[in-house]
Amino acid sequence: MTNFAAIFLGIFIEAVPFLLLGTLASGLVEVYLDQEKLVRWLPRQPLLAAVIGVGLGLVFPVCECGTVPLVRRLLSKGVPPALGMAFLLAAPVINPVVILSTLTAFGPGVVFWGRLGLTAVIALLVGGVLGADPDVHMVLRADAGLTLHCVQADGQLLPGQRFRQVLLVAADEFFEMGRYLVIGAALAALMQLFLPQSWFLAVQSGPVLSSLFLAALAVLLSICSTVDSFVALGFAGWMPVGAVLAFLVYGPMVDIKSVLMFGRVFRKRVVVYLVVLPLVLTLLLTGLINVFWKGG
Amino acid sequence: MSLRGYRLFQGLLMALLGLFLLSRLRDGRILLYLNQRFVWLVLLAALVLLGMAQVVLQARPGLREETERRSPMGLVWLALPLAIGVLIPARSLTQEIVAVRGMQTQPIVLRANVPARPVTIPTTQWSILDWIQAFRDAPDDQVGKAVDVTGFVFRDSSLRADQMIVGRFAITCCVADASAVGVVVHSEQAASFAQGEWVRVQGRVSWQDVNGEAQLGFEAETIERMDAPEQPYLFP
Numbered sequence: 001m002t003n004f005a006a007i008f009l010g011i012f013i014e015a016v017p018f019l020l021l022g023t024l025a026s027g028l029v030e031v032y033l034d035q036e037k038l039v040r041w042l043p044r045q046p047l048l049a050a051v052i053g054v055g056l057g058l059v060f061p062v063c064e065c066g067t068v069p070l071v072r073r074l075l076s077k078g079v080p081p082a083l084g085m086a087f088l089l090a091a092p093v094i095n096p097v098v099i100l101s102t103l104t105a106f107g108p109g110v111v112f113w114g115r116l117g118l119t120a121v122i123a124l125l126v127g128g129v130l131g132a133d134p135d136v137h138m139v140l141r142a143d144a145g146l147t148l149h150c151v152q153a154d155g156q157l158l159p160g161q162r163f164r165q166v167l168l169v170a171a172d173e174f175f176e177m178g179r180y181l182v183i184g185a186a187l188a189a190l191m192q193l194f195l196p197q198s199w200f201l202a203v204q205s206g207p208v209l210s211s212l213f214l215a216a217l218a219v220l221l222s223i224c225s226t227v228d229s230f231v232a233l234g235f236a237g238w239m240p241v242g243a244v245l246a247f248l249v250y251g252p253m254v255d256i257k258s259v260l261m262f263g264r265v266f267r268k269r270v271v272v273y274l275v276v277l278p279l280v281l282t283l284l285l286t287g288l289i290n291v292f293w294k295g296g
Numbered sequence: 297m298s299l300r301g302y303r304l305f306q307g308l309l310m311a312l313l314g315l316f317l318l319s320r321l322r323d324g325r326i327l328l329y330l331n332q333r334f335v336w337l338v339l340l341a342a343l344v345l346l347g348m349a350q351v352v353l354q355a356r357p358g359l360r361e362e363t364e365r366r367s368p369m370g371l372v373w374l375a376l377p378l379a380i381g382v383l384i385p386a387r388s389l390t391q392e393i394v395a396v397r398g399m400q401t402q403p404i405v406l407r408a409n410v411p412a413r414p415v416t417i418p419t420t421q422w423s424i425l426d427w428i429q430a431f432r433d434a435p436d437d438q439v440g441k442a443v444d445v446t447g448f449v450f451r452d453s454s455l456r457a458d459q460m461i462v463g464r465f466a467i468t469c470c471v472a473d474a475s476a477v478g479v480v481v482h483s484e485q486a487a488s489f490a491q492g493e494w495v496r497v498q499g500r501v502s503w504q505d506v507n508g509e510a511q512l513g514f515e516a517e518t519i520e521r522m523d524a525p526e527q528p529y530l531f532p
Contacts, residue, residue: 003393005384010329010471012377013317017341024344167351171306174348179373186376192472196396221472231473 007189011222015065015181015257018224019174022066026073027169031162039078044134046082050127053086054120057095063225064092064252065181068261069173072140081139082131089278090123092225092252102248105229110241110293115248122249122281130273139270177261184257188222191256195220207290210239211246211283218251225252242290250282302366307353309371309378314345316381324526325386330470331531388528389465391448391492394476399450399463401478401511420444420498424464425530427501428477431512438501443514446496446525449489450478454507460486462497462514466530474529480504480513489519496520 043049062070071088075081092098093115106112130139214235223231232247254275262271297305317338320326326335419441422430427445430438447462455461463478465471481497482504489495497516504513 002384002387003389005380006328006387006389006471009377009381009386013320013326013329013338014334014470014472016313016317016345017337020341020344164351164355167348168355171310171348171352174310175306175370175374179370182373182376188472193393193396196398223469223473228469231468233468 057091086127180260242286
C-alpha cells in the first residue's frame, strides 16, 4: 500500500502544477478572449487551421494535463475543430518548456528534431481529419460542460473582478479535470505495481514491436511531457532510435489520464480516433526510422 | 448541493491541498515523491491553490446562481489524494518494487550533458549513481579506487553466494519513473545480509565475474548494517 501511495501521489503532485497552468490559461481565454474577433481572424480551412493549431503551443505552453480544458474552452469560443484537435496533440511537445527539456536531454540531433517533426506531422494529419467538419458538435460531447461557469466578456467588470473571474473558472476546471487525473494516476500506479516490465522486454526487438513497446510504456507510466525526455534517455542506449521517438511522440498525446479527460469532453468516436490514429501513425513513422536510420 | 455550499467545500479543499503541499515541502518529505529539480513547481502550485481558495471562499453567487445546484462528486475525487497523503505515512519505495521493475546493474544513461563527478571530490563520497556513470565513461580507470557507498541489498539467481547487489532507486522526475540501480559487491559475508537490508559498503573497485561475464563491481573490505537514510533516493 505504501508503494501505491508513493507512486500515486508522485504522479498526482507532479501533474498538479501543469493542470493548474492549463486551467488558468482556460480561465484567461474565457474572460479575456473576444469571441467575435477570434472567429473573424482564424482560418476556417481545416488544414490551415491545423497548421496554426500545431504552433499554438508556443503561445500557450501547456502539457497534456492542461490541454484538454484549454481546448474545450477554445472550441467553445468558436475556434475551428481542426485547430483545436491539432493543438490538443501537438501542444504537449511543441511548446517552449518541452522543446528546451528535449534539447537539454538529447541535444540537437535526430531525437530532438524527430520528436518535433513527427509530432507536428501527426497532429496536422489527425487534426485535419478530425476537424474536417467545421461543426464543433461533431467532436464535442453534447454535455461537454461548455456552459460550465461561462463568463461573458463584460466591459463593465473592473480588472480585479475580471481576475477573480479567471480564478473561479480555473477552480471549476481544476476540479472537473482533476478527477480524471486522480483516476488516471491511480490506474497508472496499480499497473506499475502489478505489470512486470520484463514482460515488455520480451518484445523489444523488431522495428515496429520495439516502438509499440515504448509507446505502451509511455501510456503506462503517464509521465508529464515536460520531463519525459530524461526518462527516455534511459532507453537511448539499448533501444532503436525510432522506439525512443515513439515514447516521446505518442506518450504526450495519449496516456491513461489524458484518455479519461478526452472521454469527458469529446464524443466516443473522436476519443477512439484520438487514441488509434496517432498510434498507427507513430508506429508507421518510427518503424520506418528504425528500418532506415543507421545512426550518426 | 447549493452553489454557496459547493464553493465553501471547494475553497476549503483547495486550501487543504495547498497546505498539504506546503507541509510536505517544509518537512522535506516532498522528495519522497519527486526529484528535487521540480520542488519549485510544487511551491508555486501550492501558492496558486491557496490564492484560488481565497477567491473561491469569498465568491458570492449572483442572483441567477442562487438556485444553481452542483454535484459534490467532483470534490470527493480531489479529496482522495489528500486523504491518502495524510492517512498513509510518506515512505520511500520498498525493494519489492525491484521484482516488478528489475535492477539495472549495467552502465546506463539517466541524464545527458551531466558532467562526471569532479575529480576534486574524493571517490569515497561518490554515490552508486556516480559509480555507474564512471563505469560507463571510463571503466578501466576506476579499478582500484576507494569506495564508500550506502544502499539496500538485492540478490537474484544470477549471483553467487559470495555476491550481492547494493542498490538505490534513482528518480528522474517522480517516483513513477524510479529505476533501481545497483553495483555487484563481492564479500564472503554477502550471504549474511537480508534482501532489502540497508548497508554501508567500503572497499575498492574491481572486476567481478557475474554469471560468466566480467562486470565492474566492488570488492568489499567492510560491510555495516545501517538504518535507511532519510533521503533514500538518488537524483540524476
